[in-house]
Amino acid sequence: MASAGKRRVLILVENLPSPFDRRVWQEATTLHANGYQVSIICPTGKGYESRYEEIDGIHIYRYQLPLEAEGAKGYAIEYSAALFHTFRLAWKVHFARGFDVIHACNPPDLLFLIGGFFKLLMGKKFLFDHHDINPELYEAKFGRRDFFYKLMVLFERWSFKTADVSIATNESYKKIAVERGGMDPEKCYVVRSGPKLDRLRVLPPVPALKQGRQYLVGYVGVMGAQEGIDLLLQAARHIIVDMGRRDVHFGLVGGGTSLNDMKAMAADLGIADYVTFTGRVPDQQLLEMLNTADVCVNPDVANEMNDKSTMNKIMEYMALSKPIVQFDLTEGKVSAQEASLYALRNDALDMARKIVELLDDPQRRERMGAFGRNRVINELEWEYEAPKLLAAYERLYSDRAPLPSALSSVAKESK
Template identity: 85%
Template sequence: MAFAGKAGHGRRVLILVENLPSPFDRRVWQEATTLFANGYQVSIICPTGKGHESRYEEIDGIHIYRYKLPLEAEGAKGYAIEYSAALFHTFRLAWKVKRERGFDIIHACNPPDLLFLIGGFFKLFMGKKFVFDHHDINPELYEAKFGRRDFFYKLMVLFERWSFKTSDVSIATNESYKRIAITRGGMDPDKVYVVRSGPKLDRLRILPPVESLKKGKRFLIGYVGVMGAQEGIDLLLEAARHLIVDMGRTDVHFGIVGGGTSLDQMKALAVKMGIADYVTFTGRVPDQDLLEMLNTADVCVNPDVANDMNDKSTMNKIMEYMALGKPIVQFDLVEGRVSAQEASLYAVKNDPVDMARKIAELLDDPARRERMGAYGRHRVVNELEWEYEAPKLLAAYERLYSANAPLPGAVPPSYKGS
């Protein structure tokens, strides 16, 4: 059901997001604009970030309140400082939003799994509804970053469970996350809605290649994502070294798009491996630069480390590669296969040598590259684009208002696109 026009009482949403600024976080922005297009008043609280330094602005009818974090966390102490500051500022700004615009629903996007403290406060004392939007599985993320299941891992599991227990409805990004919500989180299956992070094709436009990005080489290998410990950029560089040095493929260049705490370390590693001239690190760039790199790429890669976190997570980069019609090479992970299917080749888990071989295999077979790219593009256009996921988001919201609302898997009969 669509709700056009000005939002009334009960249709005012406050979205909380800590790890990225809006509108840079594409999933959050797609959710926000979809809700707004269907009659909801939407406010967002998030941190500042490069290109998004303003403490308040209105974009496309969405009111964005930002706060500045003291640091970009690295290590347990850093995360403790970051999350404490984020909670303080989010709670402070929630009162500001309540005073200036009001809200009836708090929609909390993790990480961290601590935003239930704010959602729970307003639910308990003011009768607000709480939606937990499960973006990352935090216990597995902790294990991926620090390599242990200690007291803090158990604490992450507890925070996760409290987040689900506090929520009136939870949103999962895939079926693996839904199972976690039900089994580990104790969530009623009827209150868990799968809303995948489908790309929007009006943003991911197919453009002519920019040959200068190949740096004089015949082929470009593209990557977009975060430069962090669990993203496997070191494994990608090992694969690049094997391809260039051991296999003698000096006809390739790697374009690596994205920022993060490991960026400088990865640049230094490329120099140490002797392949710096074959790799461009762009850092975080505007959409146009990202699109130019990916549209120019002959093959796109996803070197995410095989672990419990990545095995169960749907990676936005895979959807973006497919939307642009690019063949993919990635390690063999459960949700990676669910998303890409025949659009990807699957290297042995955490084996950079096999990844290099798979890349070379595709470079030497242009017909196969074209076939795989077309398959991925068709799958996005006909199954995975955001327009197929937006009604599921609206169905989850209808659950907040009616016992007879659509159950997971059902959608409202119509909605306004964002």
């Protein structure tokens, strides 16, 4: 049981297990380092099967989901199960350790039901951590703005209406929170998903990952419908077959619902021998692939969802001094600036041309990589975002005791 007066937080996350979800884990460890007792409720996942464990002083409660959703029926089953188990485990945390704040990370935009219940009946505070713009995500997946799109907008608005404070990952998300969600702008804090350099270590390359070829193009991320892996494979085919560049290999790190389909597509395009799909792997293997890559890519499809979203992979590439090729997206340009070349939106051939342009210009690759690394070190690293997270909590606790440590000491303690 927590000691008297100790601040207690319960973080809810549905789409990834902890500590695999890096943003959630950085938030949790920052809060813990600043005197909070932190519990997390999340699903199980590969390598994270334990139903309960304590890691670095953080208490993690996990539940098993019935399936990885595809289609409306699948999502209904997944989210119903997630809500049931999250509510059940919230009571378990309440009796075991207690909590003052529920910190809910979407998707889905249904966790306000749990936050609202404990807020209304037990006086808990509710913080909404806005990770994804779900109406745009629905449109990206299904290509329409129908009844369910409008329902997503309604759930999103109710999440903001329930929240005492909200967190946005960038200025585009804050604008949505204020204009569409009706959130008080003074209660909406921008906390970017800055990388931590103690995790994203620069390591020697592993030549074997190039499969005997001169160059490696690296990707890390989800293998899903809106991630544009099909466009990346089309670009790879253009480079390997049409341009005759048999000196380039592609290393794709990550799992997801489209992984097997993308493997089949690579075979159909005749480039399977030039593409390594690792699936979800431990950090060490991810770092080996990215450190070996000569160029890193972000093929996210140009749509409303991706245009307004900050992709963690971009800043991870930058942290490792890698030059980037991505499509011309608003928040992608805000993050990468001169560390990236920008292909025409959803144009696989232009992406291929930009990749080859960088592969053939080692000096430019070095300049772009150095720019990205310096930008992370001086502006984007998590130490610059941690004070903003604690400022959001300061707002939550403004009618209670002062924070256990001053904001001025956050950068030092969060490293």
